[in-house]
Amino acid sequence: MDKFINFMEKHFIPYASKIGNQRHLVAIRDAFTVTMPLMILGALAVMINNLPIPAFQNVMNGIFGGEAWKGFGGAVWNGTFGVLSVFIAFLVAYNLAKGVGKDPIGTGVVSVASFFTLGAATSGMNSSGLFVALIVGMLVAEIFTRLVGNDKLVVKMPDGVPPAVARSFASLFPAMITISIFGVIAAIIAGFGVEDMFAAFYAMVQEPFMGLANSYGSALLIAFITPFLWFFGLHGANMIDPFMQAINAPAIEANNAAISAGKAAPYIVNKPFIDSFVNMGGTGVTIGLIIAIYLVGRKNKPFMVVNNLAAAPGIFNINEPLMFGLPLVLNPVMFIPFILTPMVCVTTAYFATKFGWVPAATVMPPWVTPPIIGGFLATQSISGAILAAVNLVIAIVMYVPFVSLSTRLELKKGTEI
Structure with a gap:
């Protein structure tokens, strides 16, 4: 992992920073x-x-x-x-x-x-x-x-x-x-x-x-690139925001027009879809990490100190305290769940919408809308709230093993000292 991080810092981050700026x-x-x-x-x-x-x-x-x-x-x-x-x-x-x-x-x-x-x-x-x-x-x-x-x-x-x-x-x-x-x-x-x-x-x-951006591959790429950039300290959400916003308003408007005409909404991927089902708690579905720490990380005192500070803003999808306080940035133990969790959540949300189990997102709630409530408002349906709750459970389950690992490493460190 250290070799990978050093390689990315040397060859990738400078170019990504230039693109972001x-x-x-x-x-x-x-x-x-x-x-x-x-x-x-x-x-x-x-x-x-x-x-x-x-x-x-x-x-x-x-x-x-x-x-x-x-x-x-x-x-x-x-x-x-x-x-x-x-x-x-x-x-x-x-x-x-x-x-x-x-x-x-x-x-x-x-x-x-x-x-x-x-x-x-x-x-x-x-x-x-x-x-x-x-x-x-x-x-x-x-x-x-x-x-x-x-x-x-x-x-x-x-x-x-x-x-x-x-x-x-x-x-x-x-x-x-x-x-x-x-x-x-x-x-x-x-x-x-x-x-x-x-x-x-x-x-x-x-x-x-917009049709190209509406594909599962594009949704998966969005779910990957944002936390990947954040892992290296770059504000991934801000960097892809111009792309998201370019497809967002037309997609929402097209969905509303189709539904009003009694047709199926044509666009699954838009900003409320990502905000309500993927970025719950912030990039990386970190509301799941907060809950996981409360469940299995209570013995990890550094984690708990940061988690107590991060819980309230995390409910409103603000996760900078976790990013830089835990930290998630350049944290090799948390790299895997931080990257994979949003990709799994975007997969469940995309296909749940594609198969008609959940209506397409047609309303853009404020990005600080708490998880589950955001899913209900974005889709105007209880099934949207249920999907958000399912993704939340998935996030908790994916973070729990790595929180346990981090806790064991922290306790071991304390014993050695």
């Missing part, structure tokens, strides 16, 4: 972090409108004399998921410009303008335009921030002009050039007979990518 990925991750409350609210509004409890629907229809009460959920969706891509286009460009010390608000505004120049007003404002929004945000940031720094494109204003006005004129030509580039792109695409580039891009690129 890559500014475009960081900008995307931070953009989705800002919009997370909106996605949670939008998902909850859709859940209320489509709650599969006939008694609830009948009561609400009786109170409001029909389905007018669903206007609330529809209005909230319009202000959240309905304009999600617009927010992302702004925030990605904003974060990238801020990272290089250039006008972040101006860059964000130009990004939104460029996004609409491509025709977003017709169909691309919701999650179907998400991939285009990401591309536009990155391209605008690269183009606009370089043009803003060019002295030949600055409109110099006379002394005494307010600084805000001077700044707006300084970015006048860069903004015009950047937006015009996207206008030319839109004209070229239209010239090829594409009436709606967002719908075409969704069908050609985004939908196949």
Whole structure:
């Protein structure tokens, strides 16, 4: 194990760290972090409108004399998921410009303008335009921030002009050039007979990518790579978050649309699926480790001290106390259960959903929602809660032998001392 750890630290970790700190990925991750409350609210509004409890629907229809009460959920969706891509286009460009010390608000505004120049007003404002929004945000940031720094494109204003006005004129030509580039792109695409580039891009690129990410192999890879990176001290969840978020909102929206139409939900793998059935207690299904320590690790005093501190945050899926206090990072004894437990849990959750035993996740509870409750909310079903409970038991069983081993090693160490 020591040779393996040394090899990874020398040959893998430096590259992984560079990827994790890559500014475009960081900008995307931070953009989705800002919009997370909106996605949670939008998902909850859709859940209320489509709650599969006939008694609830009948009561609400009786109170409001029909389905007018669903206007609330529809209005909230319009202000959240309905304009999600617009927010992302702004925030990605904003974060990238801020990272290089250039006008972040101006860059964000130009990004939104460029996004609409491509025709977003017709169909691309919701999650179907998400991939285009990401591309536009990155391209605008690269183009606009370089043009803003060019002295030949600055409109110099006379002394005494307010600084805000001077700044707006300084970015006048860069903004015009950047937006015009996207206008030319839109004209070229239209010239090829594409009436709606967002719908075409969704069908050609985004939908196949989501389908690829929806496979069991992809789910297994997600379950593996996150704890694997964490083992070496890298925040695995943050590193794969841009990928997860790119498929998350469209998958949830597609699932809800399919269910509303009486069809089967097409996407199993999304963020609420991972959060509710795999990352219980945090990466590595560490709520199972906390319980395992209480069951068989009471004689391990270092473990118990950390565990008592980690139990409360662990209920809300925060496991940094375990990661660095136990620690799990670079802990050779805990390497096997920390890596394998989420892979086993993603397997049970994936096939339970695929075989129709549990509904697909269509609601995104806050990531701090306690285990089992999260499974119920994500799937709007008792079977979702049961699946989460089963995975919790699996996690406990997988951690118990290694907690016992760690305890024996700790007691042996104390005896030798």
